[in-house]
Amino acid sequence: MSVAEDSQAKLAMDYDRSKEIKAFDDTKAGVKGLVDAGIVEILRMFIRPIDELAEELIQVKSTLQVPVIDISGLEVEDAHKKIVDEIREASEKWGFFQLINHGIPSSVLEGMVDGTRKFHEQDAELKKEYYSLDRTTRRVRYHSRIQLSQSKTANWRDSLNIARMVSGQIEPEEIPPVCRRAYVEYLKHVIKLGETLADLLSKALGLKPDHLKAMECAKRQGMACHYYPACPHPELTLGVDKHTDPSFFTILLQDQSGGLQVMHNNQWVNVEPIEQGLVVNIGDFLQILSNDKFVSINHRVVAKKVGPRISAACFFTGVFEPPKLYGPIKELISAENPPLYKEFIAGDYITKFFSKPLDISDSQAEIAMDYDQSKEIKAIDDPKAAVKGLADSGIVDIPRIFIRPPHELAEELNMCKSSTLQVSVVDLSSIEVEDRRKKIVDDIREASEDWGIFQLINHGAPSSVLEGMTDGTRKFHEQDAELKKEYYSHDRTTRRVRYQSNFQLIVSGQIEPEELPAVCRKTSVEYLNNVTKLGETHFDLLSKALGLKPDHLKAMECAKGQAMACHYYPACP
Numbered sequence: 186m187s188v189a190e191d192s193q194a195k196l197a198m199d200y201d202r203s204k205e206i207k208a209f210d211d212t213k214a215g216v217k218g219l220v221d222a223g224i225v226e227i228l229r230m231f232i233r234p235i236d237e238l239a240e241e242l243i244q245v246k247s248t249l250q251v252p253v254i255d256i257s258g259l260e261v262e263d264a265h266k267k268i269v270d271e272i273r274e275a276s277e278k279w280g281f282f283q284l285i286n287h288g289i290p291s292s293v294l295e296g297m298v299d300g301t302r303k304f305h306e307q308d309a310e311l312k313k314e315y316y317s318l319d320r321t322t323r324r325v326r327y328h329s330r331i332q333l334s335q336s337k338t339a340n341w342r343d344s345l346n347i348a349r350m351v352s353g354q355i356e357p358e359e360i361p362p363v364c365r366r367a368y369v370e371y372l373k374h375v376i377k378l379g380e381t382l383a384d385l386l387s388k389a390l391g392l393k394p395d396h397l398k399a400m401e402c403a404k405r406q407g408m409a410c411h412y413y414p415a416c417p418h419p420e421l422t423l424g425v426d427k428h429t430d431p432s433f434f435t436i437l438l439q440d441q442s443g444g445l446q447v448m449h450n451n452q453w454v455n456v457e458p459i460e461q462g463l464v465v466n467i468g469d470f471l472q473i474l475s476n477d478k479f480v481s482i483n484h485r486v487v488a489k490k491v492g493p494r495i496s497a498a499c500f501f502t503g504v505f506e507p508p509k510l511y512g513p514i515k516e517l518i519s520a521e522n523p524p525l526y527k528e529f530i531a532g533d534y535i536t537k538f539f540s541k542p543l544d545i546s547d548s549q550a551e552i553a554m555d556y557d558q559s560k561e562i563k564a565i566d567d568p569k570a571a572v573k574g575l576a577d578s579g580i581v582d583i584p585r586i587f588i589r590p591p592h593e594l595a596e597e598l599n600m601c602k603s604s605t606l607q608v609s610v611v612d613l614s615s616i617e618v619e620d621r622r623k624k625i626v627d628d629i630r631e632a633s634e635d636w637g638i639f640q641l642i643n644h645g646a647p648s649s650v651l652e653g654m655t656d657g658t659r660k661f662h663e664q665d666a667e668l669k670k671e672y673y674s675h676d677r678t679t680r681r682v683r684y685q686s687n688f689q690l691i692v693s694g695q696i697e698p699e700e701l702p703a704v705c706r707k708t709s710v711e712y713l714n715n716v717t718k719l720g721e722t723h724f725d726l727l728s729k730a731l732g733l734k735p736d737h738l739k740a741m742e743c744a745k746g747q748a749m750a751c752h753y754y755p756a757c758p
């Protein structure tokens with residue numbers, strides 16, 4: 186087993202990320218291309234960093250729901266006021282809400298989802314001409330992940346992007362034929378809804394209805410039409426990393442698959458799809474303009490075993506040309522509420538946004554790439570102070586060699602929470618009585634067959650001896666580090682008593698008491714005498730449980746050689 190793990194670790198060391206990314210990119214077939222090729226394992230570039238996966242293990246899943254706002258009564262004064270209040274509250278507390286009864290016909294919404302599916306599912310050759318990583322010159326392009334090579338983990342999705350950064354009005358002929366009509370139709374409606382929203386958001390900020398519109402916030406739009414294929418290992422990757430949007434606000438259409446999550450009170454909240462609903466989120470620009478009254482909140486999409494999931498985000502980004510300065514709105518700042526941000530140019534902001542990985546903590550990824558395992562092991566080995574030494578030195582992060590491989594951590598996520606079953610307990614009392622002995626043999630047989638492990642009680646070893654043993658072990662590990670050092674060794678073949686990092690005191694072969702560390706000598710000898718005797722009894726019982734003569738295993742000298750490993754598990758940060 187450990188051999189396989191070793192080779193995995195070596196493989197990890199040999200991993201050439203840029204080669205993998207290039208090979209993937211050269212296919213121009215995106216993530217869908219991988220799935221169509223029938224992959225069973227996902228490429229390393231899609232696997233999230235280990236510390237992220239580990240964090241996921243301790244995350245609590247929220248049962249809260251993003252606010253749902255019905256805007257059907259916009260023309261009625263009272264209803265209008267209520268809608269503005271709801272939008273204010275949601276924008277302040279969540280940065281996210283869902284709109285229902287927004288007036289966009291369901292046929293238009295369905296057409297948009299369908300058109301996106303058709304684009305991504307058309308012949309790979311036809312899609313290739315749109316494949317490009319160049320954001321600055323291509324108005325319509327299809328790609329897998331924004332600037333893949335710089336991000337720490339590639340995302341399990343493909344996107345078709347319609348002009349955000351490139352100047353000029355998009356002409357319908359530029360949109361791929363399979364989805365052209367549907368997109369033009371949807372854009373018309375969603376832009377109108379965007380204008381209504383700009384009006385409502387202005388009022389929610391306590392401004393005149395046309396304030397945001399006059400600032401041309403809703404003027405420019407960009408669309409990203411996503412396709413999240415089914416994923417063979419959804420727990421290892423993400424549909425899209427957590428991020429906030431570089432926009433004033435975003436209107437998102439999602440199909441019924443689910444997977445979008447927003448961060449709220451430090452928990453991921455699922456944005457449950459609503460038939461014909463639209464998701465709205467406040468982007469970074471509006472957070473800045475509102476001087477933090479409204480919040481631009483982290484969101485992400487989880488990968489799933491079933492797919493595809495389809496969504497289309499329409500970003501309202503304001504004008505880029507001529508460059509226009511945006512900053513906290515004058516009416517919203519005062520002596521008590523001074524501006525928290527400098528002015529910025531929308532185009533520059535977006536350029537910066539896309540020149541960094543979606544998730545900002547990228548330095549971590551770089552560190553991960555430079556990792557030298559043998560150096561780390563040597564650094565832990567050299568002080569001869571083992572794990573306890575690390576704990577004593579007050580580490581806050583655990584060294585990388587202790588971190589389990591991502592596959593294992595992810596598997597842990599999938600496992601049902603720890604079982605409530607109990608390992609069998611075998612009571613050895615009154616073992617001299619024939620009936621009792623028969624019952625004990627039966628119990629041992631059953632436990633050995635079903636579990637391979639069981640607990641013994643009333644085994645006859647005095648509690649003082651047991652306590653002495655744990656106490657002696659603690660004393661050994663907690664004695665002065667200098668005194669322990671002489672026992673520190675990885676040499677299994679010549680050292681009969683040795684202590685090592687990973688990380689026990691091991692005693693093997695025929696031991697003379699003097700060889701044992703002074704601090705636990707008496708207790709270990711005492712315990713060994715008891716446990717050896719118990720071992721003999723036990724082999725006798727096991728022989729019978731196997732249906733053999735009582736001394737069968739003893740005659741084979743099974744009980745003859747013993748080794749002891751005395752462990753010490755320090756607290757772990």
Ligand SMILES: O=C(O)CCC(=O)C(=O)O
Nearest residue numbers: 409411439445486496498
């Ligand atoms: O696909 C989604 O639901 C979210 C997409 C998204 O967050 C984005 O495009 O910025």
Ligand SMILES: [Fe+2]
Nearest residue numbers: 428429430484
């Ligand atoms: Fe987003």
